[in-house]
Amino acid sequence: MNISEIMTTTVSTITSDKSVSFAAEKMNAYSTDALVVVDHGELMGVVTSRQLRSTHPNRIVADAMNVLPIRISPEDDVWETHALLQEHDDELLLVMNEEELVGVVTREDVQLKVAEFIDPLTGLYRAPYIQYMGEKLLRKGKPFHMLFIDVNDFGKINKRYGHPFGDDVIRMFSAALSEWQSNGDTYLCRYAGDEFVLITTASDEWVKECMETIDKPTPINDVMVSAAVGHLDGFREPDFFDKPLREHIARASLLSTKAKMNKESMQL
CATH class of the missing domain: 3.30.70.270 (Reverse transcriptase/Diguanylate cyclase domain)
Incomplete structure (x- = not known):
């Protein structure tokens, strides 16, 4: 099962110069826990609600964001992505077609899909x-x-x-x-x-x-x-x-x- 089957192509973005408080308001408005940071068409990183909570509201997004988010391909499989997430704490993964951002997938999206294929007795995959x-x-x-x-x-x-x-x-x-x-x-x-x-x-x-x-x-x-x-x-x-x-x-x-x-x- 590929990432393309669970990713969303709707991407909520923000610029790095916006305040942390503004980013929090935008997350609430879009009912999301993460925003992709884009400046003048250039992908800069990702900022999550967890990062915002640990940053003073008067600071800017650039001070809170992750500049090295995980980047995956639509053809990557869900199971290997799940294994990758065990080694990182990223909440939002960028789905890239070469250098083009084509969608996003959350940690929760991956975990929910993987859970469908886990045997409840043993914890092994089915x-x-x-x-x-x-x-x-x-x-x-x-x-x-x-x-x-x-x-x-x-x-x-x-x-x-x-x-x-x-x-x-x-x-x-x-x-x-x-x-x-x-x-x-x-x-x-x-x-x-x-x-x-x-x-x-x-x-x-x-x-x-x-x-x-x-x-x-x-x-x-x-x-x-x-x-x-x-x-x-x-x-x-x-x-x-x-x-x-x-x-x-x-x-x-x-x-x-x-x-x-x-x-x-x-x-x-």
Whole structure:
């Protein structure tokens, strides 16, 4: 999902020489918490209501404004913009088509849209997120590893210990998986139920270590929990870019099932 789908093209502006009190009045009049500062057609920065509150009303906008606001493109995706906002405290982002201001988007706009795709139990993104990120990598011609992760015997865990305990297992397992997201282009989602999908462009060694960790039984509230992992290697898969992401997910899912069956046969 691109920023163009949530941005607004209506931009409220002010000049840098206006007083802080005038800027506050203009914000009230336009029911906005931020104004774009433009002098003689030149983009100067952004001023927010928070910045106005910390500046004396007799000062001018130039004294309060942020001269280095975040600039993004209409083609930037919402999820990466959300990640960018975690590192900055900007309330208003400028949407630029090269050097032309074409719209604005607020932090709240981004957060509300992202919230639609977050799983409430785990805090992870849901399936549409991994679909978007995977398709984006395919369009760019960037190969990746895909791990389809399926918690072993989750149905039995629910039946034996109850669904609230099962929810605890999913939450804690998700938290453990989340620790693997810090390596480069790595994306994770709760795909469905007790299934997760991880996409990464990391090295073979990193993927191997990740799989070994996930495969190893881990105690969660005194219950040993493990998962089967289906690994699809886009760096070695024939015709990888000729197939849709849906087919890759299906293949990784089948590999996960095969891994689970192999483990069960070894235990017999």
